[in-house]
Amino acid sequence: MDSANKILLYDTTLRDGAQREGISLSLEDKIKIARKLDDLGIPFIEGGWPGANPRDVQFFWKLQEEPLKHSELVAFCSTRRPNGVAAQDKMLQAILAAGTRWVTIFGKSWDLHVLEGIQTTLEENLAMIRDTIEYLISQGRRVIYDAEHWFDGYKKNPVYALQTLETALKAGAEWLVFCDTNGGTLPHEISQIVQEVVTALNIIPDDPSSPKLGIHTHNDSGLAVANSLAAVVEGVRMVQGTMNGYGERCGNANLCTVIPNLQLKMGYQCLDESELIQLTQTSRLISEIVNLAPDEHAPFVGRSAFAHKGGIHVSAVAKNPFTYEHIKPEAIGNQRRIVISDQSGLSNVLSKAGHFGIDLNKNDPTCRQILERLKTLESEGYQFEAAEASFELLMREALGQRQELFELKGFRVHCDMLQSVEMSCSNAVATIKVRVDGVELLEVAEGNGPVSALDMALRKALVKFYPEIANFHLIDYKVRILDSGAGTSAKTRVLVESSNGQNHWTTVGVSPNILDASYQAVVEGIEYGLLLKEVPSLAVVQS
Known part of the structure; x- marks a missing residue:
């Protein structure tokens, strides 16, 4: 493969991505994500900061016992503390204990952070970079140097910012990574500054003997992906980012957008074709693991992208x-x-x-x-673009292909509000009468709300005739008021997402009565689930 077309991907979902508000990863979550990224073929996976918390220590131990198959696991850490010695820094001992071949070290590029952030001298900051990298290399590690706040630092004091890079290079760092830590740099600035560094350090992109450059961007100006691509055009050959763009504040460069743009639009090689086709599934799986709804309108991998x-x-x-x-x-x-x-x-x-x-x-x-x-x-308020299962039932009804699986004879729901000093809750009891194959059934069920009770009563009645219903369950329930000006008599639209454990489908109901709208959606959800059994090919459509 032509090295000029090869871009190395560096995923930091497990460290930088996990700093997003609302994300909290367990040890098991981190291992699942790492394994999936390994399957996807990501060359570098940053696992976290060993020693920062017990979970990250355990994570690196676990992957020492059962290593990744393809990817390089990377430990992340800062340079040593001011006025110390790297060999005596406990933080760096934890890095060595993690057992990774590669270590990413970040250091200060911006004199403002040196003087006011860590409150040391510019000379001591250079010594911290040099001492840390030299020590890690003496212990058999390979080093990626992240130049924190690089672009801001370069714009304020280019001479000193370049000195930090030169120090990291002389100490033995194999990669120099430009970090737009505050996410405020624009693409034309990225291009210009990378060009100037390439010239100043006599870098020849794609020459194996020349220093290698990387880019790490944040999305505070909505430009993380654009900035990453701009840097690649100027000779950067490592792109750092996260799956789905997760990260602190506004997030990091979204690898799910970066990768297709680089590979399908710009002619660079990031993943094998067999790996690239896993991108959408990987994106959605990681959304599930971090317990965040996937962005349906995300470029490339969103459900609405095509x-x-x-x-x-x-x-x-x-x-x-x-x-x-x-x-x-x-x-x-x-x-x-x-x-x-x-x-x-x-x-x-x-x-x-x-x-x-x-x-x-x-x-x-x-x-x-x-x-x-x-x-x-x-x-009238129905919405079929979000309820394709209901539209298929409508279509089959028009064609005379919709069976009447059961007939509703009536239902009643009773709710009690229970209140105490500590809590309040709603208990509901639903009574439902249905006819199936000429047999009338009357069933009663309790639930933690009227819709839950109604759903449980209906299933309780029908499962005797359709045992597969025992595997059906509701996984989402959405209510939308369509004419808010009508107050409590407003028309309501209900979307219900159902699953049988393998496939999922969405149905819709509309009525001024929220229970009637819910019943419509729940009934069609059950009916469609039964239709999946009769027409197995539909499972491919709805999964």
């Missing part, structure tokens, strides 16, 4: 996807979606029918009937 809603768009994409898609979604493991809404045309309906495995011809009058029914329902 979603088409306007009828003209859908018609054109059906003829040639490149009319409205900048890459093939399959290249990064994503997929095209045709969204159904009141903006739809016949092309949307036909495309969706094909997606569901339904044979429908545009000359069939039913096609026009489905479109008109869709637009009528959406004018």
